[in-house]
Structures are given as C-alpha cells and as structure tokens.
Amino acid sequence: MSIVTLTSLLFSIGLFGVLTRRDLIAVLASVEIMLGAANIQLIAFAAARGEYGSGQSLALIVLVIAAAEAAVGLALLVALARRSGRTQVEELMEVEG
C-alpha cells in the first residue's frame, strides 16, 4: 500500500464519519481524522521532494488551525449541551431559518 492510497483511505473514512455520525463530538473527531490524513500526505510529499522547510511549515499551520477548530467546536458543544441538553446533529434545529 502506498502512502497516497493510505491517506486517501483515511480521508474517506473521516468523510464517512462526518456524513453519518449523529453526535457532534464524533463529527469533530472525524474532521480531525480528515485533517490528520491531509497532514500525513503533505509531509510525505515534502519529504519526497526534499522541501522540508515549506512542507513542514504548512503542516504546522494546519496543525494549529485544527487545534483552534477543536477548541471552538468543543466550546460550542458544551454551550449547546448546557442550553438544550442535546448534542445530536439532527436535533439542533433552533437556528433553522
């Protein structure tokens, strides 16, 4: 199995999780899987091209953005759970236009 196949597979598994999981925490975890797969790909290509500098910097930026996303996502989740006690995606219809 090549690294390209592996990361494509991981990305697809994450996408499947985002589309089918009902709970917000599980959706967030699936998004983390997609970002992780993309990051592995980035580092593998950077290593293959010998461009460690820009590849690693980009991967570091993705890492920071993913951490920020997780922090805000979990904060929203806790706020939602306090407000309505529900975290299932299908039940969150309050902001529906």
Add this chain to the structure above:
Amino acid sequence: MSVSEVSFWILATMCLGGALVVVVTRGMMRMTLGLGAFLLGVAGFFLYYGSPFLAVAQVFVYVGGVLVLILLAIMVLKRDDTGRPQLTSRVDIATALVPIIVFVFMNQALSPVGEELGVVLGSSDSVEDMRMALLGTMLPQFELVGVLLLVALVAAVAIVVRKERS
C-alpha cells in the same frame, strides 16, 4: 521485509484501526481511544518522514491537548453513547458512496504524483529548514495563524463562560 517497511505497516495499521474505531464504534470512551491511536499514528508518520519536531508538536497538541479537551467535554456532557451510525439504513449505504467516490478520485489523481516522486526518508536538518521557512518567506502566514489561535482560544473561553441571560 526491511525495518522501514515494518514500521510503515505498524503505523498504517494504527492509523486505519483508530480511524475505523472512531467512525464505527458506539461508546464515547472507545471512540476517544481510537482517536488517540490515530493521532499517535500520525505522529509516527511525521517521524517516519523525517519531521521529528512536528511529531513532538503533534503529540503535545493533539494527544496531550485536544484529546484531553474531548475527554473533558465527555465528562461535562455525562454521556457515553454517541449513537452509532445505522449502517444498515438505506440513507447511510447511499452516503457511503460519497466517500468511496472521493477515495477513488483522490487515489487516481494523486498516485501518479506519488510514484513519480518516490519516497525518501528524512533528513536531520529539517528543523533548521522549517525555521528558515517560518521566519523567512512564510512569516506573514505564521503571524496570522498565531493571531487566529489567540482569537479562537479567547472565543472558546467567551462561549463557555457567558452567563445565561433571561
């Protein structure tokens, strides 16, 4: 089978197993453990491709930070059931088509590039390269992402501690 092949397969198994556990399992704690295995596998791949600094950052930020944050959220919510995807329902089977198509296209599109490049294993001065890039050509992005992280953390605190009005 060489050492590098063996380590590749161990890391691949860790990542795939962890990812599958996250997507399929029902228990919240099991899902978190699966995510932990996946994130450690990603850190291992960073090490495998010659980026030790990123591997350490991955362990600190994710395994030490995000995973603990998720555990804390689970403790606050006091729930252990995530509602497993009903893989037998027609909608979910149809939904599975989307990731499969994405996988096929992604694999087809990137495989030639991957083969053309070939994979070589790491250099020891990768940290020096990253320093030059981050403080050189990528300085604006580096600063911006720092600001973004600060704003996100302040926003997270503001969302959680805001008192209920009315």
